[in-house]
Amino acid sequence: MIPDRRALLVGAAALAATGPARARAAGDLDLTGRFVQGGHALGRTWPRALIFVDGEALAAASSSGRFIVGFDRDAPSSVRIEARLDGRSAGRTLDIAPGDFPVTRVDGLPSSTVTPSDPALLARIAREVELKTEGFASRLDADHFHDGFDWPVTGFRVSSRWGAQRVLNGTPARPHYGIDLAVPAGTVIRAPAAGRVTLAEPGLHFEGGLVLIDHGQGLITAYLHQSRLDVRAGQDVRRGDSLGRVGMTGRATGPHLCWRMKWRNRNMDPSLLTRT
Template sequence: MRPHRRSLLAGTAALLAAGSARAQDAELDLTGRFVQGGHAIGRTWPRALVFVDGESLTAASADGVFIVGFDRDSPSSVEIVARSGDRSARRVLDVAPGDFPSTRVDGLPPATVEPSDPALLERIRREVLLKTEGFASRVDADSFRDGFDWPLEQFRVTSRWGAQRVLNGTPARPHYGIDLAAPQGTPIRAPAAGRVTLAEPALHFEGGLVLIDHGQGLITACLHQSELDVIAGQDVLRGQTIGRVGMTGRATGPHLCWRMKWRDRNLDPSLLVKKT
């Protein structure tokens, strides 16, 4: 084959490959915070199945919107594939490492750190079942698509998300919440629209707890509330008051511990807050 002929064929192949890549990008658009504890919001074909590293984990909404979360220990590379009928689009994302500090919390009652009373252990077991049911929700919505608001108007961050906790001198599992200190009774607002999947006023660890599914199992949790203003099954609007800041459960002062889960992955809710 003549040199210029080979050159023409190579150029054509490169153009076709580039065109295919651009088509895939158009069919699977991803934005978000690609970092451990972060997320990707995707746009693709309506109701497309979404695979993460080969596992079918979610489906796009009627508008083609979906979310994927990266937990604290996410690998550095994640493959996301959308499939609709015989159509398929694939993207590989680089996930940056997170920066997770270590924090100490002293002065907690020993029973809240290492409970041993049989009656208390049975209570904790029952509460785990309640929370598991609340986190299993999969509301068909995409209320996360426009980002979140902070659940408090004014606050001070006293513990960052993902911190390695040392409780009363004993290392514990990472803290999968961001602690927002505010006066007792401060109103807590829904960070985005959603459905309340759990509203319990007095859990052992979490105290007053509200879970909200913002769509597709992206669930935020507001802990340690002194009062609850919602009930399970209730639909809430963005900015609606859902409760009040307190120090119930395992807490040493008034604050809101704000958490987020997607499927079984713990995410940093602050990374979904809209930038102003």
């Protein structure tokens, strides 16, 4: 764990410093970003070019030529990014620096949120997985990510770092794919960038009040454990709009916002896209 926002930013900067900040190929493919596990590449190329990642077509550049590629927590040590359009191609191979992921322990959780076994509860969880899968499948034709993100809450303390290996009630669990921002209950959660709400559900078993936002090309941010939701699915939001209020619903031991980010099923560290 790290104690505050300053420590988080220092750690993120150290990670970013281990990888290149910019790569260019013949003027046709410009890449900037945080080339680390959990990081990203922000790209600029020909408008509507297809974007290939390690040979697989995963996205298309926007009408202005912008695109994003996310690097998962377990991304390999190198990634090939290529843009192709009308017989032209431009590509770069990026070195991806390893992340620094601690082990964190959380005790005192209800057993139903760690090892659920009741058939009715398992059926409910399965239905909720379908809702979340649909929300994460959104592919908005936009590039609202290109000028960075604001923090969704102010005055926070980082209570759990992104990517930490979790041990819940003594049981090893999957890594924590969010960054936990501890603030008082009722703190306003604001959209860190423009986008479209793809899911707004008030009472999910694990996440509690959950909002998902597509910022373009399938870059989805998630806001967990909310006590109140101020948006609805299908609503377009601008940077700074209220999404809801911080709570401790779902699997939580205290009031905080768990902030998550995904790009096409790749888990990313949202703090690495913040502007400050």
